[in-house]
Amino acid sequence: MMGMLARAAENIYWLGRYLERSESVARMLQVTEQLSIEIRGLDPELAAGTWDDLLSIYPGSGVASPGGDDPDVIAEALTHAFLLSADNPLSVASSIRSARENARVIRDNLTMESFILLNESHLRLNQYAQHDTTDRMEMRRAVSSTRQEIFGIWGAIQQTFTRDEGLRFLDMGTVIERAYRTLMLLQIKLPRMLESPDQIDAPIYYARIRADLKTVASLENYRRTYGTELDPMQVARFLLFDRRSPHSVHVCLRMLKRQFDQLEYGSPLTNPARLLGKLDARLEFEEHEILASTALDQVCSELVDDVIEIHEAISRLYFTV
């Protein structure tokens, strides 16, 4: 069978990563703002501090903390930095721009419907950036409409793409980015989540856990499984091991493995297959050991390294010919 052009495969894989990244940053902006508004009357300092997590979960942003303790000033600066800033490579606008650049390069592989929606989203964000909007209502609207647009793009892709290698690379890019972000979130948030609730106001404590679940688009999925009971260990288990939630690390890696196995059906064992098999087995059979660990955030950090290694192995196998 003839493979697809290696450069095109790499572009399409990164298109998946950029789309997922832009949606995840937009989602995180929404959730952070919401949480900060909810708790600012109770604990203004903590409300301002919620924004710091954004910087920790996206260490590559190069964005400096605006400082001070006025939640409005902080919110405005960071929303701008993570939504529109061209200097921040992880901002929604930068990711959409990169996604669109990648899409232009492989336009012959994309369907018209998918390209047009992506291009429209890029142009709209460009307009916001050109007006240098700092108005928060405007930015809120931009965040929420951009998220909807990204879902539209995914819909168009899923409905119109040929079921071939290209779609597999796109899906692989999407789920590897998602697994990576969920693990980054857990790594940063787990220590605080696992603090005893006595040390902090209960409403704030639970609002934060709810926000964490929302950050990885999993609150509704969680409730469907466990109802309204928010036990931190249960949340950690859910985000790492749940088999039905599309954002759980195990589900992401299984989707990745499935796409990969189909690409490599009948081929001799490759390096990414070996790494994926090992990681999948660990998540499958070591759930109890992992959850019992006293340093769960440390385990998450190891898993982040594993995901990065898989990404590198995939790049070497397919994109460097």
Place this chain on the structure above:
Amino acid sequence: MDWLHSPTGFDEAFDQSGNVRALYADLVEAFNALDDTELERREQLQEMSLVNQGITFTVYGESEGVERIFPFDFVPRVLTAAEWNTIERGLAQRVTAINLFLADLYTDQHCLQEGIVPCELILESDEFRRELIGTLPRHGIYTHVVGTDLLRDDAGEFVVLEDNCRNPSGVSYVLENRNLLSRVFPELFNRYGVRPVERYPNMLLEALRHTAPRGREQPVIAVLTPGIYNSAYFEHSFLAREMGVPLVEGRDLIVEDDQVFMRTTRGKHRVDVLYRRIDDAWLDPVVFEEHSTLGVPGLMHAYRQGNVTIANAPGSGVADNKSIYPWMSDIIRFYLDEDMILPQVHTYIGRNADDAAYIREHLDELVVKLCGGAGGYGMLVGPMATAAQRDEFRSIFNANPEHYIAQPLVEFSHHPTWTDDAFEPRRVDLRPFALFGDGVQVLPGGLTRVALEAGSYVVNSSQGGGSKDTWVLAGDHT
């Protein structure tokens, strides 16, 4: 709604007394049924559609290449079946003759031996590739795609201005303009039987398949582009997508054992046909431009071994050199024993002593062109130049008259064009596209370029030009 007509040159929609021609009456009526607000609404719709679809070209010289849309004028240009028939036959004749001429130049050179074309014209031409003598492309087809630029003279007669035998571009706009016009102004199509153009990618694919190397029955075809920053990148990706073939860059290709491979996710895969949108000079750093990062080392060797088809074939450019143009009628007669169907602009040849004397004395009436020049370099537009400029040019010309040709300034025809408050006459040209595979086929339509500025002759997209949908009618318009 105001419709102005042109007092000079041929107006395609109005006769000399300003009455609308029968062919255009229904169109004028259809536009008159729309008011200003409606026209503005449609215009916005059309512009938004181009921007959203990313139908753009890249402008250099500005920071990191700015994407612009190619302005589209919604008043379609209409050609009758009879007019088209002449154009079609004329182009098929030219393309056939050009390919016989090229095959002859690169083999036995009968045309030079018999003095049909002066030897030195060919030997002095930069586009003539001596190293390709003896390499005959499959079926002797050099120019798989030719875009010929035509003008309509004062009598409404189509005249050939030049053939583009290297990398003619613009066909994606022919298809997209049709697409756009039919969505934004569907009512215009009610009373005209317009021949469709959307088959072009199939026609191109068939022509490329037909010329694949021997023994490659299921050829792997790819479009070779210089990359995303090339001004015609949209067209390259458009054609690749429409044909369902990969769009490759030089760095995606590798030559081993005189065969061309592309780098895929499953290793190297052989490529049989390259529809290249890179100029000859950049194709292969080993043979041509050694600093080329766009090309593929070893590609020309693979081509000479007959292991890969390059479309258009390297070395085709010699046929569309300005110095060859005056001999086209002789070339057609020599190879086909036919009279040239489409007339050309009368051309004075500098190497011919009588012509040189005429040129010297009539600089104020002539457009003088340097044969190897392009893009206006080394050119004098006599009627627009000052006396001092003409004098200066005369002495340059006298030093090497054989390097020049000259033509009377040709008036373009005019066509109604929307200018935001009226339909005004603007100059237009026409570039139809001919494909050569299993015979020559001409796409029924073409790129009509329009000079959007009043009084301007410049139809180029980078300098204030736009384009129109071009309709070829299937039968008589009643």
